[in-house]
Amino acid sequence: xxxxxxxxxxxxxxxxxxxxxxxxxxxxxxxxxxxxxxxxxxxxxxxxxxxxxxxxxxxxxxxxxxxxxxxxxxxxxxxxxxxxxxxxxxxxxxxxxxxxxxxxxxxxxxxxxxxxxxxxxxxxxxxxxxxxxxxxxxxxxxxxxxxxxxxxxxxxxxxxxxxxxxxxxxxxxxxxxxxx
Amino acid sequence: xxxxxxxxxxxxxxxxxxxxxxxxxxxxxxxxxxxxxxxxxxxxxxxxxxxxxxxxxxxxxxxxxxxxxxxxxxxxxxxxxxxxxxxxxxxxxxxxxxxxxxxxxxxxxxxxxxxxxxxxxxxxxxxxxxxxxxxxxxxxxxxxxxxxxxxxxxxxxxxxxxxxxxxxxxxxxxxxxxxxxxxxxxxxxxxxxxxxxxxxxxxxxxxxxxxxxxxxxxxxxxxxxxxxxxxxxxxxxxxxxxxxxxxxxxxxxxxxxxxxxxxxxxxxxxxxxxxxxxxxxxxxxxxxxxxxxxxxxxxxxxxxxxxxxxxxxxxxxxxxxxxxxxxxxxxxxxxxxxxxxxxxxxxxxxxxxxxxxxxxxxxxxxxxxxxxxxxxxxxxxxxxxxxxxxxxxxxxxxxxxxxxxxxxxxxxxxxxxxxxxxxxxxxxxxxxxxxxxxxxxxxxxxxxxxxxxxxxxxxxxxxxxxxxxxxxxxxxxx
Numbered sequence: 001x002x003x004x005x006x007x008x009x010x011x012x013x014x015x016x017x018x019x020x021x022x023x024x025x026x027x028x029x030x031x032x033x034x035x036x037x038x039x040x041x042x043x044x045x046x047x048x049x050x051x052x053x054x055x056x057x058x059x060x061x062x063x064x065x066x067x068x069x070x071x072x073x074x075x076x077x078x079x080x081x082x083x084x085x086x087x088x089x090x091x092x093x094x095x096x097x098x099x100x101x102x103x104x105x106x107x108x109x110x111x112x113x114x115x116x117x118x119x120x121x122x123x124x125x126x127x128x129x130x131x132x133x134x135x136x137x138x139x140x141x142x143x144x145x146x147x148x149x150x151x152x153x154x155x156x157x158x159x160x161x162x163x164x165x166x167x168x169x170x171x172x173x174x175x176x177x178x179x180x
Numbered sequence: 181x182x183x184x185x186x187x188x189x190x191x192x193x194x195x196x197x198x199x200x201x202x203x204x205x206x207x208x209x210x211x212x213x214x215x216x217x218x219x220x221x222x223x224x225x226x227x228x229x230x231x232x233x234x235x236x237x238x239x240x241x242x243x244x245x246x247x248x249x250x251x252x253x254x255x256x257x258x259x260x261x262x263x264x265x266x267x268x269x270x271x272x273x274x275x276x277x278x279x280x281x282x283x284x285x286x287x288x289x290x291x292x293x294x295x296x297x298x299x300x301x302x303x304x305x306x307x308x309x310x311x312x313x314x315x316x317x318x319x320x321x322x323x324x325x326x327x328x329x330x331x332x333x334x335x336x337x338x339x340x341x342x343x344x345x346x347x348x349x350x351x352x353x354x355x356x357x358x359x360x361x362x363x364x365x366x367x368x369x370x371x372x373x374x375x376x377x378x379x380x381x382x383x384x385x386x387x388x389x390x391x392x393x394x395x396x397x398x399x400x401x402x403x404x405x406x407x408x409x410x411x412x413x414x415x416x417x418x419x420x421x422x423x424x425x426x427x428x429x430x431x432x433x434x435x436x437x438x439x440x441x442x443x444x445x446x447x448x449x450x451x452x453x454x455x456x457x458x459x460x461x462x463x464x465x466x467x468x469x470x471x472x473x474x475x476x477x478x479x480x481x482x483x484x485x486x487x488x489x490x491x492x493x494x495x496x497x498x499x500x501x502x503x504x505x506x507x508x509x510x511x512x513x514x515x516x517x518x519x520x521x522x523x524x525x526x527x528x529x530x531x532x533x534x535x536x537x538x539x540x541x542x543x544x545x546x547x548x549x550x551x552x553x554x555x556x557x558x559x560x561x562x563x564x565x566x567x568x569x570x571x572x573x574x575x576x577x578x579x580x581x582x583x584x585x586x587x588x589x590x591x592x593x594x595x596x597x598x599x600x601x602x603x604x605x606x607x608x609x610x611x612x613x614x615x616x617x618x619x620x621x622x623x624x625x626x627x628x629x630x631x632x633x634x635x636x637x638x639x640x641x642x643x644x645x646x647x648x649x650x651x652x653x654x655x656x657x658x
Contacts, residue, residue, distance in 0.1 A: 019633030
């Protein structure tokens with residue numbers, strides 16, 4: 001299948017160090033592209049500001065899960081020890097709040113951790129078995145020592161020639177078109 | 181001329197490394213053919229694992245009578261080994277969570293390794309409460325699931341709290357470890373040249389591609405997990421100590437137990453990390469990343485927590501006297517002079533005296549010495565749990581019911597067998613997973629900081645700003 005008949009995903013540019021990646025991200029944002037992403041082997045200090053990323057929503061997901069864990073723990077123990085099968089254990093009250101602290105605490109932490117991990121993968125759209133970028137041999141170094149920017153064809157301002165020109169001016173080490 | 185010396189912070193990664201060389205150094209261990217020495221180590225580890233399974237099988241067949249438990253001493257090696265292994269696990273969570281919150285960048289070299297140790301240590305620990313119940317086929321009674329009696333677990337019982345604490349701890353540690361592994365598994369996927377590894381690592385890396393939009397959520401998740409794991413790790417050994425402290429046995433019923441157990445756990449865990457690290461970094465040539473500076477910092481933590489433990493021993497004695505309770509006073513005198521005095525003095529020598537050597541800079545930077553002390557500390561911490569568990573039970577309120585406890589061969593074989601489980605898991609980890617957090621180590625290299633590049637994208641190594649009128653100390657371990 002020739003390149004023309006395939007749908008273009010975007011244009012990928014390779015850079016050599018994190019500073020170049022930050023600089024080019026700033027320019028991409030200035031030019032008004034919003035469907036773009038940068039790829040690096042480790043999180044880069046300050047890239048969030050350069051890319052104008054919004055605050056992650058993960059905190060809210062974790063809070064929701066934490067509250068769920070807390071409520072579930074208290075209701076479970078209340079149902080089991082007060083409603084369903086109350087047992088008199090050395091004359092202690094059925095609703096024995098101090099003794100319920102450890103289990104409530106642990107379940108709150110457990111559910112919050114589930115929220116943090118699965119919420120993070122959910123927000124990132126993972127797991128995902130394939131990605132157009134994985135067709136690019138050079139892109140394998142995005143998890144090793146190279147830094148990439150991809151402006152996606154879905155962006156309303158996307159024109160292949162302009163993007164090529166822009167990356168060339170920005171000093172990309174390599175530019176490549178990505179097809180789905 | 182000031183009398184103070186300026187001590188430059190040592191570089192976290194030694195040698196002339198860049199991103200690619202770090203990737204190669206770590207992933208090569210997983211990608212090159214299995215070395216023969218690995219099989220040679222796997223053999224005894226598997227043999228011990230078999231021994232563990234055999235002794236568990238015999239225990240289930242015959243019952244807990246095969247152990248040395250007797251009438252006053254109903255808790256023996258099983259609980260000692262459980263507390264010992266859980267305690268060892270605590271160092272991994274401390275390194276990955278608490279040191280992360282304190283922005284201790286040196287943790288990146290050892291956190292993967294230490295977290296793996298945590299998970300395998302907790303596995304070994306979980307075996308004991310599982311098998312010691314006698315009727316293992318009704319072990320599900322500890323969980324709040326409907327059963328034929330229509331009854332629910334007793335939520336007032338510390339043993340039930342333990343079920344929740346340790347299983348939550350295991351789950352959260354595993355999740356934390358896996359989240360850290362995902363970007364590195366992606367690195368392995370991209371480095372692997374054969375189909376099997378590409379598919380295997382590809383599946384477990386969940387399609388990670390290093391997107392900075394992903395890193396943004398990822399870093400948030402990592403920080404939240406560290407924030408959750410910090411109170412969790414402190415709570416786990418606190419709740420383990422409640423198993424003892426909530427009962428009314430002399431020597432157990434004290435409020436000092438939670439902080440004292442947590443300090444002891446960190447103490448023994450760091451020692452175990454050092455034991456493993458000193459061997460592994462030598463075998464796999466990771467001395468550039470796991471440096472002697474790391475060892476020194478860990479030795480300082482061992483010294484601090486060891487001193488806390490020593491202080492707690494003295495405080496227990498003082499409070500026993502100050503409380504005015506006859507039985508409390510008697511048990512502490514019996515610990516030091518009674519039938520188990522030999523165990524007590526092994527504990528004191530290993531836990532109170534041995535960490536004090538680390539006041540000397542020469543000793544705490546000496547690899548062989550550190551290795552010896554790291555083993556001595558874990559022997560001492562095993563005896564601490566022995567002293568706590570056995571002495572209080574063997575000599576409690578009624579002298580007519582006192583008895584001497586000795587383990588049987590099955591106690592010993594089960595304990596030795598857990599090293600087989602630990603060793604097998606650890607060897608599998610070293611073979612198939614990156615033993616160093618690749619992405620995190622890269623992020624603390626000076627090359628990772630965009631400020632160390634000029635506007636043309638040329639790298640300039642950061643220059644340390646030294647205050648005026650201050651002499652500079654010689655770099656550590658130069």
